[in-house]
Amino acid sequence: MSKMSQKFSTITNIAKYTIADEVRQKSFLVMFVVSVIFVFLIRGCYQGNYMINGQELNAEAVVATVSKITFHIITVTLMLVTALLSMRVFKRDRDEGMQSCIFSKPITRMQYVMGKILGLWVLSSFFMFVLHAIIFLTVLLRLNIVMPGYLAASVLCSLNLLFVVIAVLLLSLMMPDIAAFLCVMGIGIISFAADWIFATTHIPLLHMQSGWTGWETIYYLWPKLSGLQHFASLFIVGFNGYPRFAYIYPLINVIFYCLILGMILFWRFRNEDII
Amino acid sequence: MIELKNVTKRYGTLVAVDDVSFSVKQGEYFALLGPNGAGKTTIVKMLLDFTQPTSGSLSVNGVSSTNVASRAAVGYLAENYHIPPYLSGWQYLQRCAELLNIKRSDAQEQCHRIVESIGMQGREHTKANTYSKGMIQRFGLGAALVGNPKLLILDEPTSGLDPIGSREIRQLLESLKSQGMTIFLNSHLLSEVEKICDNAAIINRGKLLVKDKISALVKESDSLEDVFVRYVKG
Numbered sequence: 221m222s223k224m225s226q227k228f229s230t231i232t233n234i235a236k237y238t239i240a241d242e243v244r245q246k247s248f249l250v251m252f253v254v255s256v257i258f259v260f261l262i263r264g265c266y267q268g269n270y271m272i273n274g275q276e277l278n279a280e281a282v283v284a285t286v287s288k289i290t291f292h293i294i295t296v297t298l299m300l301v302t303a304l305l306s307m308r309v310f311k312r313d314r315d316e317g318m319q320s321c322i323f324s325k326p327i328t329r330m331q332y333v334m335g336k337i338l339g340l341w342v343l344s345s346f347f348m349f350v351l352h353a354i355i356f357l358t359v360l361l362r363l364n365i366v367m368p369g370y371l372a373a374s375v376l377c378s379l380n381l382l383f384v385v386i387a388v389l390l391l392s393l394m395m396p397d398i399a400a401f402l403c404v405m406g407i408g409i410i411s412f413a414a415d416w417i418f419a420t421t422h423i424p425l426l427h428m429q430s431g432w433t434g435w436e437t438i439y440y441l442w443p444k445l446s447g448l449q450h451f452a453s454l455f456i457v458g459f460n461g462y463p464r465f466a467y468i469y470p471l472i473n474v475i476f477y478c479l480i481l482g483m484i485l486f487w488r489f490r491n492e493d494i495i
Numbered sequence: 496m497i498e499l500k501n502v503t504k505r506y507g508t509l510v511a512v513d514d515v516s517f518s519v520k521q522g523e524y525f526a527l528l529g530p531n532g533a534g535k536t537t538i539v540k541m542l543l544d545f546t547q548p549t550s551g552s553l554s555v556n557g558v559s560s561t562n563v564a565s566r567a568a569v570g571y572l573a574e575n576y577h578i579p580p581y582l583s584g585w586q587y588l589q590r591c592a593e594l595l596n597i598k599r600s601d602a603q604e605q606c607h608r609i610v611e612s613i614g615m616q617g618r619e620h621t622k623a624n625t626y627s628k629g630m631i632q633r634f635g636l637g638a639a640l641v642g643n644p645k646l647l648i649l650d651e652p653t654s655g656l657d658p659i660g661s662r663e664i665r666q667l668l669e670s671l672k673s674q675g676m677t678i679f680l681n682s683h684l685l686s687e688v689e690k691i692c693d694n695a696a697i698i699n700r701g702k703l704l705v706k707d708k709i710s711a712l713v714k715e716s717d718s719l720e721d722v723f724v725r726y727v728k729g
Contacts, residue, residue, distance in 0.1 A: 233593050244581050317577030324571030326563045494545035
């Protein structure tokens with residue numbers, strides 16, 4: 221086996237163990253089952269006949285709106301679940317002796333951290349994809365409507381989960397696990413709240429101020445988790461004349477944050493003492 | 496095989512290891528002795544790059560301990576060993592083999608041999624949360640032996656074992672001697688060290704007090720315990 225493939229094999233092995241260890245946790249199984257039941261309950265929304273005062277509504281438009289709402293609910297829920305899954309990963313490995321076992325072998329800290337990130341990202345993305353796929357199949361089977369953008373949107377939103385994984389892992393090295401979880405949730409809540417405030421204050425009729433303010437700078441530099449999710453949801457309902465390049469910014473923003481936080485995480489973990 | 500040159504490790508104002516230098520040759524059974532808090536585990540951690548020295552250098556197999564290649568043929572047994580409770584001893588050994596990129600068929604064969612040598616046949620497929628401390632310690636030693644290492648670093652290997660278990664581990668370590676393995680043993684069980692090791696160093700409050708052949712150390716006194724007490728108490 222070449223050196224490169226050996227390194228990759230080590231990363232995938234660590235990712236595999238991370239997934240196996242998470243799936244074994246009772247809390248994970250409970251979260252997964254509850255989420256699947258919740259999504260199955262939503263299927264009642266897809267009855268096919270939408271009538272108001274005896275007038276039939278455009279089923280496709282209603283389905284697209286309902287699907288968009290469920291898409292957002294699932295994605296936000298998975299961000300929460302991902303943060304919960306990630307927050308105790310390093311501590312558990314340390315307490316169960318896996319870190320000292322791994323690092324007594326010719327395995328670098330970078331390989332270990334990459335394996336952890338990969339495992340958590342794959343697991344949470346798969347979790348989210350399964351829930352989105354249930355909605356996709358429900359719409360397909362009940363209404364015979366194919367929404368090809370739904371699954372593409374799910375894949376795109378997995379970048380938000382990658383951000384959550386890296387951010388929680390990094391912060392869990394610096395503060396108690398629960399504080400790391402709350403901080404990342406705070407970043408997410410601020411992102412969604414800021415987008416909502418920005419959208420309402422930038423309605424042309426209400427738009428009074430001009431010029432670039434400090435708050436706007438912070439708004440644009442803040443992790444655009446909400447923006448990326450909104451961009452992804454446009455794959456479901458269509459872009460409707462929105463210029464696609466305007467929505468590329470949240471994508472670039474989140475990728476940039478993943479890279480920067482990832483580098484800080486590698487650097488920080490390299491200097492960690494293994495207990 | 497192992498070389499420490501003027502190694503110092505400070506935690507804030509506390510000096511855990513103070514300008515320690517010594518070497519261990521290939522095939523040697525070496526014991527690092529010292530009371531609790533002497534700095535023995537810190538030295539082991541620096542050898543495995545779990546923590547970096549404040550100054551000085553350490554090398555394993557001729558490679559700096561900060562280089563991952565230095566751990567290519569090293570087995571390690573930590574003090575108070577842990578195994579994830581949901582894994583069986585067998586699954587744990589398999590994981591260790593996979594982490595070393597050992598082929599599946601070779602790994603199976605090696606794990607069978609190791610389970611036999613640590614005397615855990617029949618218990619290897621039960622979950623680790625049913626194991627006693629001694630059983631976990633045995634599987635820990637088994638995990639250290641995966642990949643046929645040339646150097647074993649053992650931190651209190653018989654900690655938590657009953658006298659029979661201790662004897663079995665000791666016999667296993669003695670049998671490894673014939674295979675040319677080097678052992679770096681961290682212990683304060685002096686009777687055990689006296690029976691297994693060729694050379695020993697005594698460390699106290701981070702300072703290396705003496706390093707010599709056990710036969711030379713014991714020559715002056717009745718037992719290694721007397722030597723130890725004499726050096727540590729000054």
